[in-house]
Amino acid sequence: MIRITDLRHRLLNIPDLRVDSRHIAVIGPNGSGKTTLLTVCAGIEEPSAGMVRLLGRPPSAVKVGWVGEFPDRTLLFSRVYDEIASTPRFRYRPCRETDERVRAAAGTVGIPHLLDAKVSALSGGEKALVALAAACAGDPEVLVLDEADSHLDGATAERVGRVVQEATAAHVLWCTQSMDTAARADYLLFMEGGVVRHHGTPKEVFARLEETCFYPTMWRVRR
Amino acid sequence: MRVDLEDLLFSRGPFSLRGSGTFEEGVHLVSGPVGSGKSTLALLLAELLRPGSGAVRRHDVSSALLLLQFPEHQITCPTVAEEIGSWGLAPEDVLAQADLLRRGDDDPFHLSRGELKRLVLACTLMRNPDLLMLDEPFSSLDCTAKRTACRMIEERDEGITIIFSHERAVLPRVDTLWEMEAGTLTACGSVPCAIPRWRHAPPYLRYALDEGACPENIRLADAREALCRIRG
Numbered sequence: 001m002i003r004i005t006d007l008r009h010r011l012l013n014i015p016d017l018r019v020d021s022r023h024i025a026v027i028g029p030n031g032s033g034k035t036t037l038l039t040v041c042a043g044i045e046e047p048s049a050g051m052v053r054l055l056g057r058p059p060s061a062v063k064v065g066w067v068g069e070f071p072d073r074t075l076l077f078s079r080v081y082d083e084i085a086s087t088p089r090f091r092y093r094p095c096r097e098t099d100e101r102v103r104a105a106a107g108t109v110g111i112p113h114l115l116d117a118k119v120s121a122l123s124g125g126e127k128a129l130v131a132l133a134a135a136c137a138g139d140p141e142v143l144v145l146d147e148a149d150s151h152l153d154g155a156t157a158e159r160v161g162r163v164v165q166e167a168t169a170a171h172v173l174w175c176t177q178s179m180d181t182a183a184r185a186d187y188l189l190f191m192e193g194g195v196v197r198h199h200g201t202p203k204e205v206f207a208r209l210e211e212t213c214f215y216p217t218m219w220r221v222r223r
Numbered sequence: 224m225r226v227d228l229e230d231l232l233f234s235r236g237p238f239s240l241r242g243s244g245t246f247e248e249g250v251h252l253v254s255g256p257v258g259s260g261k262s263t264l265a266l267l268l269a270e271l272l273r274p275g276s277g278a279v280r281r282h283d284v285s286s287a288l289l290l291l292q293f294p295e296h297q298i299t300c301p302t303v304a305e306e307i308g309s310w311g312l313a314p315e316d317v318l319a320q321a322d323l324l325r326r327g328d329d330d331p332f333h334l335s336r337g338e339l340k341r342l343v344l345a346c347t348l349m350r351n352p353d354l355l356m357l358d359e360p361f362s363s364l365d366c367t368a369k370r371t372a373c374r375m376i377e378e379r380d381e382g383i384t385i386i387f388s389h390e391r392a393v394l395p396r397v398d399t400l401w402e403m404e405a406g407t408l409t410a411c412g413s414v415p416c417a418i419p420r421w422r423h424a425p426p427y428l429r430y431a432l433d434e435g436a437c438p439e440n441i442r443l444a445d446a447r448e449a450l451c452r453i454r455g
Contacts, residue, residue, distance in 0.1 A: 030338055030365045123258040125256075150363050151292075152257055152389065154425070156256060177365055177366070178392060180426060213366035
């Protein structure tokens with residue numbers, strides 16, 4: 001359960017929101033507060049006022065995996081292996097366990113061939129995959145992805161979708177500009193001007209967005 | 224005006240990029256998976272990378288600009304207005320075009336990612352160079368901003384526009400399709416003949432083709448129109 005009460009932070013104004021679904025997509029125009037909401041939910045920023053609870057706890061007490069929208073800003077190490085290993089290493093996990101986690105996460109995300117590569121030599125999309133593997137290597141209880149798919153081609157985005165679907169996280173909070181991807185979520189939040197304008201199942205939310213471009217292309221052609 | 228790729232070969236570690244072909248005037252879309260070499264090809268075309276062998280030859284191209292994949296790499300000034308000035312453009316025109324009115328005095332890094340992309344994209348398009356290369360122009364933009372970007376691209380009535388993108392929902396009308404896979408550039412040809420053999424077609428276009436429709440171009444509207452024609 002994700003619960004938000006009387007949240008006021010920068011442009012965000014969310015009086016009351018409870019979401020019990022697993023795969024939650026956040027959509028809306030640029031500058032509507034999607035990233036700010038994700039940062040607050042991930043515990044990266046403390047809200048100026050109000051309360052956020054994930055699984056009944058404050059975000060700082062929850063293992064959160066974060067994949068940011070600027071892959072260059074979140075990558076700390078120069079070698080892919082070390083970047084993915086940073087998650088277990090920062091938690092003082094033993095070397096053997098760290099190695100297993102790195103290889104497992106790289107395998108799941110489909111980048112075992114990149115483990116020895118230099119981060120600086122990767123393409124933009126590959127960097128997003130490394131950030132995802134690093135987030136998965138920590139077995140997060142909540143996985144937060146901020147437009148991680150904006151640098152990915154269709155096939156790779158599908159793979160990321162599968163990884164996220166199969167992750168053991170209790171919640172996956174994902175913001176995306178792809179309405180076709182959002183249509184596959186369990187629950188949607190449509191944000192506008194810092195406010196959650198619509199929320200509900202994809203069917204309920206997209207029914208209110210049919211006249212806008214925030215509507216899945218596949219739903220349009222299939223009609 | 225045209226750009227020729229003559230047996231282009233570029234290698235870095237285990238990766239090598241190969242390509243031959245001619246980019247004529249019009250809008251070209253180069254699609255391809257992550258890591259296939261789209262950005263590297265963009266840098267080669269922009270002459271920011273030197274090929275190991277072969278050449279990029281420009282004919283009658285007097286100006287060229289590359290929009291980088293990550294807009295933050297393109298920023299050189301502490302305020303949005305100064306940044307626009309550094310492109311040799313009038314701040315008020317670009318701010319209006321990028322829908323960033325009253326943000327002129329802000330630090331570009333205080334813009335959201337989508338806003339920053341809109342800013343750099345508007346600057347690049349409004350310079351209107353002969354050769355315009357756009358590396359992932361639609362990433363991070365919402366659908367409204369993508370539509371505006373498509374309109375601006377379509378309104379360029381001359382010059383060569385090369386778009387490197389994996390966008391799957393909002394695309395402009397294009398003239399030629401190209402594919403990058405594992406470092407090799409392949410020409411699919413001119414639209415509409417090239418559409419059925421375009422392996423990276425977005426799902427809505429693939430759906431229309433599978434239904435037996437013949438879209439005139441690659442946009443969602445083209446797919447819907449073609450479906451209407453066969454469904455009656």
